[in-house]
Amino acid sequence: MPKARRSDDWGFPRWRSYESSRETVAQRECDRHGCGDPGLCPAPKSPNNPDKWYFCQKHAAEYNKGWDYFEGLDKEEKAQRAKSERQESAGYAEASHYGWTGSGDGSRSADEMMALEVLELEADADYPAIKKAYRAKAKEVHPDVKPGDEEAAKQFQAIQVSYEVLRAAEERRSWKG
Incomplete structure (x- = not known):
């Protein structure tokens, strides 16, 4: 009876032999016409719309530069949305002292x-x-x-x-x- 061989596929990280392969993962490209960089940054297509564009970091910054998140909402809806955003992101406020920003930039x-x-x-x-x-x-x-x-x-x-x-x-x- 042959001796049982110990598996190389245990623990972290999973150690696999060179012969085993992993299939390639399709990576989404930037949605900006003519850009072939990976599109890792989601950006909303329009206010209050769940559909998103996926841009590279450079084009996401360009797209979001003039973005008004509260466009199309009346004053009460803006206040409600801003309040819920603050509540959802309250955990990040602890790290705000690590910022390198000055006044006027957020x-x-x-x-x-x-x-x-x-x-x-x-x-x-x-x-x-x-x-x-x-x-x-x-x-x-x-x-x-x-x-x-x-x-x-x-x-x-x-x-x-x-x-x-x-x-x-x-x-x-x-x-x-």
Whole structure:
């Protein structure tokens, strides 16, 4: 009776002999016309559509540059979608301090972006510009300037809260750096 041979196909990684072969796997090509690179980066074909294009990294960056994920949604739907996106990606927030980015390129939180919108500033505004805009807007609607005006009081309160959000974010950034 022949002696049983021990299998080479055990453990990790699976050790196989040179004679055994693995079949080739068809790799998807970039959907950009004329590009033969592997299409590993999915991108939506249109807003709120599950169908996707598959681009190489270079063409995915080019395609997504002007993409508005919330296009076609009304204000309530945008808020709902943004809230669900934040909840789904909350686990990634722990690693945000590993980023190498500066202001205006995605490093600001949604609260900071809303605060900048209240102060009518761009996403890449630096702290002196924020301080200047805050002071100018606060002078316009301050309760001492417009006594008894409830709308001005609400605007002043929104401006104050926005400035506090941005000031706290600036303190966190300067404390880390």
